[in-house]
Amino acid sequence: MFQKVCIVGLGLIGASLAQAMLDRRLTDHIVACDFNQNSLDTALEIGLIKHGSTDLVSLLTDCDLVVISVPVKAVLPIFRTLGGAIKDGFTGLITDVCSTKVNVIDASLQIERELGVSFANFVPAHPIAGAENSGVLARKADLFVAHQLIICPNKTTNPNAVKKITELWQNVGASVTTMTAERHDSVLAHTSHLPHLLAFNLVNQFSHHNDNMDIFRFAGGGFRDFSRIAGSDPTMWHDIFLANKTAILHAIDDYEKHLNDFKQLIINENSEKIIAKLTDARHARRHFGHMLNQNKSTQTDNTMKQTYIIKPAHKFTGTHTVAGDKSISHRSIMFGSLAKGVTTVTGFLEGEDALSTLQAFRDMGVNIERNGDKVVIHGVGMNGLKAPTKPLDMGNSGTSMRLLAGILSAQGFDSVMIGDPSLSKRPMERVAKPLREMGAKVQTTGEKGTPPVSITGNQPLQGITYNMPMASAQVKSCLLIAGLWANGKTTVTEPEVTRDHTERMLTAFGYKVEKNGNEISVIGGGELTACDIAVPADISSAAFFMVAAAIAKDGDVTLSKVGINPTRTGVIDILKLMGADITLANETIVGGEPVADIIVKSSKLKGIEIPEHLVPLAIDEFPVLFVASACATGKTVLHGAEELRVKESDRIQVMADGLKVLGVDCTVLDDGIEIIGKGDVDNVFGGGEIECHHDHRIAMSFTVASLRASDTITIHGTETVNTSFPNFAGLVNGAGLNVDVVGEI
Numbered sequence: 214m215f216q217k218v219c220i221v222g223l224g225l226i227g228a229s230l231a232q233a234m235l236d237r238r239l240t241d242h243i244v245a246c247d248f249n250q251n252s253l254d255t256a257l258e259i260g261l262i263k264h265g266s267t268d269l270v271s272l273l274t275d276c277d278l279v280v281i282s283v284p285v286k287a288v289l290p291i292f293r294t295l296g297g298a299i300k301d302g303f304t305g306l307i308t309d310v311c312s313t314k315v316n317v318i319d320a321s322l323q324i325e326r327e328l329g330v331s332f333a334n335f336v337p338a339h340p341i342a343g344a345e346n347s348g349v350l351a352r353k354a355d356l357f358v359a360h361q362l363i364i365c366p367n368k369t370t371n372p373n374a375v376k377k378i379t380e381l382w383q384n385v386g387a388s389v390t391t392m393t394a395e396r397h398d399s400v401l402a403h404t405s406h407l408p409h410l411l412a413f414n415l416v417n418q419f420s421h422h423n424d425n426m427d428i429f430r431f432a433g434g435g436f437r438d439f440s441r442i443a444g445s446d447p448t449m450w451h452d453i454f455l456a457n458k459t460a461i462l463h464a465i466d467d468y469e470k471h472l473n474d475f476k477q478l479i480i481n482e483n484s485e486k487i488i489a490k491l492t493d494a495r496h497a498r499r500h501f502g503h504m505l506n507q508n509k510s511t512q513t514d515n516t517m518k519q520t521y522i523i524k525p526a527h528k529f530t531g532t533h534t535v536a537g538d539k540s541i542s543h544r545s546i547m548f549g550s551l552a553k554g555v556t557t558v559t560g561f562l563e564g565e566d567a568l569s570t571l572q573a574f575r576d577m578g579v580n581i582e583r584n585g586d587k588v589v590i591h592g593v594g595m596n597g598l599k600a601p602t603k604p605l606d607m608g609n610s611g612t613s614m615r616l617l618a619g620i621l622s623a624q625g626f627d628s629v630m631i632g633d634p635s636l637s638k639r640p641m642e643r644v645a646k647p648l649r650e651m652g653a654k655v656q657t658t659g660e661k662g663t664p665p666v667s668i669t670g671n672q673p674l675q676g677i678t679y680n681m682p683m684a685s686a687q688v689k690s691c692l693l694i695a696g697l698w699a700n701g702k703t704t705v706t707e708p709e710v711t712r713d714h715t716e717r718m719l720t721a722f723g724y725k726v727e728k729n730g731n732e733i734s735v736i737g738g739g740e741l742t743a744c745d746i747a748v749p750a751d752i753s754s755a756a757f758f759m760v761a762a763a764i765a766k767d768g769d770v771t772l773s774k775v776g777i778n779p780t781r782t783g784v785i786d787i788l789k790l791m792g793a794d795i796t797l798a799n800e801t802i803v804g805g806e807p808v809a810d811i812i813v814k815s816s817k818l819k820g821i822e823i824p825e826h827l828v829p830l831a832i833d834e835f836p837v838l839f840v841a842s843a844c845a846t847g848k849t850v851l852h853g854a855e856e857l858r859v860k861e862s863d864r865i866q867v868m869a870d871g872l873k874v875l876g877v878d879c880t881v882l883d884d885g886i887e888i889i890g891k892g893d894v895d896n897v898f899g900g901g902e903i904e905c906h907h908d909h910r911i912a913m914s915f916t917v918a919s920l921r922a923s924d925t926i927t928i929h930g931t932e933t934v935n936t937s938f939p940n941f942a943g944l945v946n947g948a949g950l951n952v953d954v955v956g957e958i
Contacts, residue, residue, distance in 0.1 A: 215240040223252040227282030228352035233385040281309035286452035289320045296324040307335040313456040314365045314394035336378040337365040358386030365394040402460035412443040519932035520955045523919040528949035529765040537562035538751040545746040549590035550579040554743030558588040565936040566610035576601040600626035607632045619691035622653035623698035626670040644691040676701035684829040686711040699737040709829040712780040749776035756834040764844040768815035783830025791818045820847030836914040843877045846892035851885035862908040874901040900924025909933040
């Protein structure tokens with residue numbers, strides 16, 4: 214990655230980074246500046262560096278990276294030297310590893326003003342890693358593996374420099390996060406700086422105690438573990454405490470308040486509140502452990518595994534049966550497991566998402582037999598689930614995690630749900646918050662409330678009335694399912710009608726559901742009775758074929774036995790408003806769900822303003838509808854689709870980025886998008902490379918775009934397509950596309 218690297222400061226972090234870069238062949242030429250000649254001599258002797266000096270200027274010739282690894286109060290003179298070098302033509306990247314960021318950025322800005330130079334190539338960074346010992350001989354090449362690295366770019370920081378430094382840290386094993394310098398200093402004041410201060414203070418307090426010998430002699434493992442960090446470098450921590458003074462003082466004030474509260478509970482012998490406080494802390498610590506384990510398990514799973522390379526095509530025809538309905542497949546496993554008796558499911562979706570739900574119930578003691586798309590579930594009843602022996606892995610399935618949260622909140626055992634790197638970024642507070650109102654104890658991770666999700670068992674639930682702030686079938690379903698165990702009535706009011714598979718299937722399993730307009734209610738304490746479920750073809754999967762046929766020069770497809778639940782047919786309604794040639798045939802009812810064959814032919818589409826009442830009824834289909842909009846004549850406008858920003862990716866932004874790569878004019882809105890269609894030309898799209906951010910619907914949507922493309926479209930990160938639509942590439946190739954799957958998993 215770099216021809217010549219200069220490390221300024223050969224402490225533990227600087228020396229470890231140097232060793233990691235050498236071991237991973239990221240450079241073969243490292244020089245170092247340090248004011249301790251012994252450190253330089255040692256580094257030279259062991260072959261860590263090729264040259265060392267106490268004079269930084271003499272080392273900068275031909276350097277393309279400088280890493281500042283000195284105590285935080287010592288950065289100003291380093292920046293002054295580097296500022297002079299920039300004035301003389303130095304163009305290399307600069308980064309740091311300091312534990313505070315505001316003062317480091319302030320130092321760079323001060324030198325910018327003094328010397329009239331730009332530090333645009335300076336990328337402030339902080340690896341959250343360390344060890345008791347310091348210095349060159351304490352270096353560890355794997356010190357950063359499975360640890361966080363925080364980057365705090367300034368407003369003027371060069372984005373290309375950020376990208377390069379991000380790649381550097383990822384290549385030495387770190388997981389990179391970006392945040393503001395102010396946020397960094399506040400977070401680290403609580404999670405790192407305060408604990409170190411307390412450790413130093415506690416050891417100092419005990420060392421001056423009259424019984425200090427006995428205190429240290431009989432100290433338990435907890436004290437040893439906690440006080441270990443007091444063995445860190447005093448100079449470094451002196452500088453950190455002063456550099457981050459404001460944030461640390463706030464953290465100390467907060468700590469003192471909580472400590473005094475605890476002290477008062479002990480004085481008053483308030484056993485109930487002491488137990489509650491200790492129990493909450495215990496659950497929080499366990500959740501923290503799950504979070505750390507999840508971070509380690511996903512560190513090496515961020516690389517893209519599969520790519521689609523798609524040559525232009527013009528024909529899309531034939532009769533096809535698409536994948537089974539994912540929503541119904543999920544719910545059939547859940548309700549079949551909780552029912553009394555044996556449930557047989559046919560047409561089950563064999564995608565990874567639905568299989569994650571199936572495995573989760575197997576992990577909770579349910580006997581489930583599967584032979585292809587036929588599944589036989591031996592239900593255990595409402596109170597028959599058993600505690601899993603490990604975290605429940607939901608893979609990429611947000612539906613599994615959100616609906617299961619409602620079930621797990623009512624169980625008599627503790628549980629943890631984890632997911633893959635994509636799912637681990639998706640918000641779960643939208644179900645956790647109302648579940649807490651029902652009495653559940655649910656913990657999510659971080660300020661965004663993402664997985665892992667920890668749920669404390671044996672909590673009595675109380676029915677509530679919940680007005681959903683945003684239409685979401687997953688939130689509605691989660692709360693209705695939790696309501697099956699709650700005391701009294703649970704009522705959910707949705708602002709717009711959403712898919713009603715949960716209500717229909719509960720009814721099929723013999724559980725009474727009340728519906729009054731947009732209010733849906735259940736009363737807790739009932740039972741589910743096993744029944745057979747026939748899963749229709751998924752209209753969300755059919756949508757890709759529908760749009761493909763509509764935009765193709767030669768388009769004519771029949772899609773067999775597709776579910777046309779009226780809460781899911783928004784995609785048909787929107788395409789018809791755009792002028793699509795769509796007809797339904799052989800309409801019937803299967804397992805309580807309406808089903809039909811859908812016939813779509815080549816169409817001249819027109820841009821429209823999408824009615825907001827249709828948005829919740831087509832929420833999963835909008836990525837491919839954006840492709841249809843690009844092939845329409847005139848402008849298409851979407852509002853009221855904030856939900857798209859919290860799917861597997863921010864589907865509004867990611868689709869807009871891809872459309873722009875392919876030459877389509879579009880504007881991102883807070884709650885939607887405007888797309889200027891080019892329907893009057895044969896080749897609406899050019900060629901190009903698309904990052905689908907491991908979002909299956911993004912990948913499949915841009916695959917469809919090849920029917921109106923002038924050149925090859927390459928889509929990276931397509932391995933998640935298997936989560937919802939197994940054999941998608943094979944099926945669309947059979948209809949006329951030219952999809953080459955590279956790196957198939």
